[in-house]
Amino acid sequence: MSKLAVAVLASVGLVGGSALAWLPEESEFDRLLRLSREGAAVVRPQAAKRLVSLGPPAAEGLVRWIQEADNPLSDLGPEVMGVLPDFGDPRLRALSWKAVDDPDFPWRPAAVLGLARSATPKEANRFVEALEDPIAKVREPAILALERLEHREALDSLRSCLEDPDDRVRRNAAKVLTNWGEPCAVTWLVEELKRDDSWFGRETGKLARYQSLKILENELATGRRTFGFEAELPWNAPDNALAATEIEAFLLDLCPDPPPLPLVARATGFLEGNVLGLEIRSCRKGEFFLRWNEKDLFSVGRGNPTRFELPEGTVARLMHEASRVLSTLEDRKVWGEPGCDSEQLFYWPRSVDRASVYRISKGQAIVEGLRPPALGHLFSLMAATVPESGTGRLVGLASQVRAALQAVGGDLPED
Amino acid sequence: MNRPLLLSVLLPLITAGIAVAASSWVEVNIMELTQFDWEPGGELPDSITALDGESIEIKGYMALDTPEGTTTFRLSYYECGCGNAQPNHFVQVDVDDVVGYRPERLTLRGTLSVGEETEDGFVVSLYRLKAESIE
Structure with a gap:
């Protein structure tokens, strides 16, 4: 009788305790692997760490689980992928790199993060290559790996990261460059303290202030120099006035001739008039933050986004269609289960005080029919307004957006 | 009757003392609770443990x-x-009352408890809120 069958029979009272006692006990390895893959969100990372503490027998167990039982590597889930290199077993490390090298592998960020914690000098160039990855959450740990390795041959690549559209990547590059003797990179971190931007009511600027302050306080070789700055408050708040002055003086002392910041790294405040937004997070295709403004401006990115002008009337037409489409959804706003991919629509007519949010999400497997056809139609219209021509990481933006939408909710209809 | 509802009933009737009643909810910034490094068994800052049992x-x-x-x-x-x-x-x-996922930012009031809660040897929470209202 299978364990499942006994458990079912026990639950309806057909077998008693003596039959349950007959069941073989789950080994600690099996228990921790199960919890790492399928436990509650808060338990999974802790269980994965404990799995590592079981040492070589657990490493052997994982190799068997993957190779002999022929389970797909991705079925380990992000938490186990994130600790595979911690076992110190070359076979598991090789599997982590195999995952990183596969653009269709869903947990590449976790795999790189795990590898970064124990980066070896022989791997330095692979981490330099990862700085060019389309997924920001892969680029970010690659920087930390190069820091750990003190791989100063990567200086130029790290300097390029100061122009990255993702603020996490820029902050980490600034931290490493500062610690490697380029104090003017602190300018990027101080600029983050000046941010007060938001994303449809979400305080992205405040979050950046907290994260930058954490680096400035704890992770710089220059020592703790934040002078009581309160990340909760904007840079120009009266309670931050004194700290802001002292931080500026400190910065000038470190870097008498501050470099001009690229546009993407410059602090900005609240951008008025954004009425439609699409936030796409694909574990395979990366993240996209797209906004349409009532003045026919399209912007991509958070913080200080890159802006493009759209033909007059474009956004009014999109809003008209959005209003029609959303009224057909009968108040439903959430589809699917989270895990790997999500796309969120933000709809914010000027007549209401906050945006309505509609979310579609899924795990690593394709889910047929996930996106309601009405939203598919709207997303297709929105995607058609995304410019294809950009610079840097925005080259081929429209194609990238369509690929990400396809990865999350399936093909868009041809409108 | 929960406290916010009680306040809404009393507001038109009384003027004095309302500020005291309204301010009995200690405003807690979730960033302050969550922006520090912590490991299981680690100590929490005094400013955070002081919130244990508070109406927030x-x-x-x-x-x-x-x-x-x-x-x-x-x-x-x-x-x-x-x-x-x-x-x-x-x-x-x-x-x-049962709820489902809501994507917008929420404001909650209730009683906070602070400290590690473990299940099966895993820390499952550091902060718990018995919510009386969600907006």
């Missing part, structure tokens, strides 16, 4: 994996796309 008001976002028809969910400072949750990155919320 707190703003945040439901975790993405909140199912429909639940009476418990994680509240975090920002709606992240990750399933991975560190105990010091969220407040575990308990409500009386």
